[in-house]
Amino acid sequence: MKPRSKRLLLLGSAGALLIGAVALVLTAFQQNLVFFHTPSEVAEGKAPQERAFRIGGLVEEGSIMREDDGYTVRFAITDTAHVIPVTYRGSLPAMFQEGKGAVVQGILGEDGLFRATELLAKHDENYMPVEAQFALDQAHKAQQTVQY
Missing domain, CATH: 1.20.5 (Single alpha-helices involved in coiled-coils or other helix-helix interfaces)
Structure with missing residues (x-):
């Protein structure tokens, strides 16, 4: 050669x-x-089906319910415009509370229930993921526009 x-x-x-x-x-x-979506985007059908993604927002007041097994928790994530029901199996972070920010990662079922595999809670008074804060601000502006 x-x-x-x-x-x-x-x-x-x-x-x-x-x-x-x-x-x-x-x-x-x-x-x-893994992409981040707001509850409004999920409600509008913009979130992927049968693929993991993240939802961020506030844990809706009065929505936390513990199952009998002690490990499964049901709650709802909201951006004040739309609410997404979530189920999570595992130990909860100490800062996980109603009315506080949270980001969950998992898969949205055909029944509209988000099955979370990971849960991240707000860690101090100033922390909010940028995308979640933007979504909350947008939803708040939309509500103010509708009210007037």
């Missing part, structure tokens, strides 16, 4: 390996990518 042919073969093999590695990284990234 000529040196030129060897170089072309080597470059072609390296290019194929690089393309394969990039494809694997992009596939893994796509599978682990």
Whole structure:
């Protein structure tokens, strides 16, 4: 084989390996990518079906109910415009309370119930995810517009 042919073969093999590695990284990234949606977006059907995503907002007052098994909790997340029912199985963060901010990650069922696999509670008085704060502000503005 000529040196030129060897170089072309080597470059072609390296290019194929690089393309394969990039494809694997992009596939893994796509599978682990989790988007954030507001309760209003979920109610409008903008959230993915049969794929994990996050919902953020406030835990609705009076919505926390514990199941008999002691590990399952039902509650509702709201952005003051729409309410999404959530079920979560696991230990609750100490800061998880009604009227406080929370972000849940999981899958929305066909019945409209969000089955959370992860629950993050607001950790101090100043913390609110940027997306959740924006959604709450937008919902509050929409309510004020309707009232006048």
